[in-house]
Amino acid sequence: EVQLVESGGGLVQPGGSLRLSCSASGFTFGVYWIHWVRQAPGEGLVWVSRVNVDGSVTQYVDSVRGRFTISRDNARNTVYLQMDDLRAEDTALYFCVRACGGNCRDAFDIWGQGTLVSVSS
Amino acid sequence: EIVLTQSPGTLSLSPGEVATLSCRASQSVRSNYLAWYQQKPGQAPRLLFYGASNRATGIPDRFSGSGSGTDFSLSISRLEPEDFAVYYCQHYSDLPFTFGGGTKVEIK
Numbered sequence: 159e160v161q162l163v164e165s166g167g168g169l170v171q172p173g174g175s176l177r178l179s180c181s182a183s184g185f186t187f188g189v190y191w192i193h194w195v196r197q198a199p200g201e202g203l204v205w206v207s208r209v210n211v212d213g214s215v216t217q218y219v220d221s222v223r224g225r226f227t228i229s230r231d232n233a234r235n236t237v238y239l240q241m242d243d244l245r246a247e248d249t250a251l252y253f254c255v256r257a258c259g260g261n262c263r264d265a266f267d268i269w270g271q272g273t274l275v276s277v278s279s
Numbered sequence: 280e281i282v283l284t285q286s287p288g289t290l291s292l293s294p295g296e297v298a299t300l301s302c303r304a305s306q307s308v309r310s311n312y313l314a315w316y317q318q319k320p321g322q323a324p325r326l327l328f329y330g331a332s333n334r335a336t337g338i339p340d341r342f343s344g345s346g347s348g349t350d351f352s353l354s355i356s357r358l359e360p361e362d363f364a365v366y367y368c369q370h371y372s373d374l375p376f377t378f379g380g381g382t383k384v385e386i387k
Contacts, residue, residue: 203316203324203367205376219375253323257371264371265314265329267336272323 160184160268162254167273170244178239178273180254185268187235188212191257193266194228194239196250196275204250208257208264209237222248244277251275281306281370285379291387298355300382302368307348309372315344315353318381319364327366328353358384 166178180192193208207218207228216228227240237254251272258267282305292298302313311331316324326335328344331351341356355362363386368379 202380203369203378205369205378217374258326258329262329262333263312264376265312265326265335265369266316266324267326267329269323269325 162256162268162270164252164254164270164273167252167275169276169278171279172245172277174244174277175240175242176244176275178241178252178254178275180237180239180270182235182237182256185256188232190259191264192230192237193255193257193264194237195253195255195266195269196248197253197272198247198250201250206252207239241275244275246277249275249277280375281308281372281377283368283370283377283379285366285368285382287382288380289383289385291385292358293387294358294360296358298353298358298362298384300353300366300384302346302351302353302379304349304351304370308351308370311347311351312370312372313346313351314369314371316367316369317362317364318367324367355384360386 163181194206209216209228213230225243230237253272254270255266256268257264284303286301313331314329315327318324332344343354365381365383367381
């Protein structure tokens, strides 16, 4: 079964750090770009970051650039999101998603179930 | 940044009726790189369409996507009970990728 499974979420104080992990299975991980998308409670979807197939290209939305770092380990079929200097507005469910590639490009065809990050004192 | 505006915010319909959802972009979406997703409570979104009108794997043909440039739409020809959900459009033409605010299709 093709799937993405996130982990690492939790409750953290403002200014703290968390590292999210996304473990992939059921497909050839190393040929797909992987993204993170977040959804604050009761709100819509926000694209956060992406990493290319070998980890050499990383991109971010302005609101997290300089605080979040995306990376991947293709030997472990895992993508990471290191989140530093967390703010209350980072509170959200974080989804790991696969960009389908080919003529589908950056549409997101596989989604994990998400991991919840709560930033509060 | 491309801003996507979805309308209406909520659509109240009965099973069997037709649903038409709109997604308008603040500037032209290059190559119609526009996707639609369905999200049910407590679940991750599911890809419905990419490239504005290309149905994703396993999506029933009562769903159709259309449009180009700045105006896109998603139609559901005969609403089934499982179609009541929130629908989002998303562009992937340039960074940052953005999503519309969503349209909730609820049972009337």
